[in-house]
Amino acid sequence: MGLPGEPVAVDLTLLAWKEIWFAGTFGQKYSAWKAAIGLLEAGKVDMEAMVSDVLPLADWEAGFGMMERGEGLKVLLEPYPVH
């Protein structure tokens, strides 16, 4: 996903001078998901280490507030109990 905001002024002359390859990205697709699951299965990445906080969905405002203030890293929300 991309982020919003004001356009940024950057001198791209270096792209030419240094023959830099410039790539963008948006979202993901099946091939990337398959590879991601492979990395998880092989234990080559640690996603749980990136979870800083877990909260019930009822406390969503606290979780969004943390993200907005740049506190913690990944906040997970747990849905309301199913009856």
Next chain:
Amino acid sequence: MKGLLKTAKGPGNMAIQDVDEPSPGPGQVRVRVKWAGICGTDVHIALGEYFYYFLPVFLGHEFAGEVDEIGEGVEGVSVGDRVAVEPTKSACGKCLHCGQGNYNRCEERDIAGVVSHGAFTNYVITRSASLHKLPDSVSFKAAALTEPLAVCVHGLCEQCRLSEGDTVLVVGPGTIGLCCAQVAMAHGARVIVAGTSRDRSQLALAERLGAFQTVNVEEDDLEKSVSELTSGVGVDMAVEAVGGAAPSRVCLEAVRKGGRYFRWGSRVSRWRWT
């Protein structure tokens, strides 16, 4: 079921609301959400800053759970399957991009938590093709981060041809930056992670995860570090995972001739660095 609904454009307009539990149609499944991650995109939608979302919508597109109901005609999926779920609920299947497997570029794509109801609730209805069964060793909490991990795999490996032995500079140690660092390390790259003083704990985490070097740009000389580590040549790949002009300049200067510069679709974010 209760979910976190964005009810109108603009800042705020968020509320927990009750809706009827949905049922899967033909070719669809119902996933019972276990955990769902808050992404920067969710925060930007909440603040009314994001440029693309539909209303009303339950937010949340990073999630894992269990298959709970199966629609007509779905094969290869069982109730109780543990799954990570792509946010893509459907794509047109007819355009140039869909034809090439690049449905992330499809103009008609339905995206959970952006175009239609997402995962900050109990159940999500989606196409069976968007499910990825989880190995037993992978927890639901870890699996809830498969989406940002896949985003980074797509960016680094598919868009930017990450290679074993690359020296990769990651600027911005948030979730995406640290996922990129982990993907790069998993592929045998040497990774430098750069951040600011407010990123101290994330830089420490990057070290624990195996980063070759971390640099606080407010205290250390990143240019010198890059030069020393690459014999003055520059890094093979610079990954910019933070908004603002300064990180773009840092990346363009750090990358070697013929190197790769990879950037998210960000302009200026609240993680401003000047």
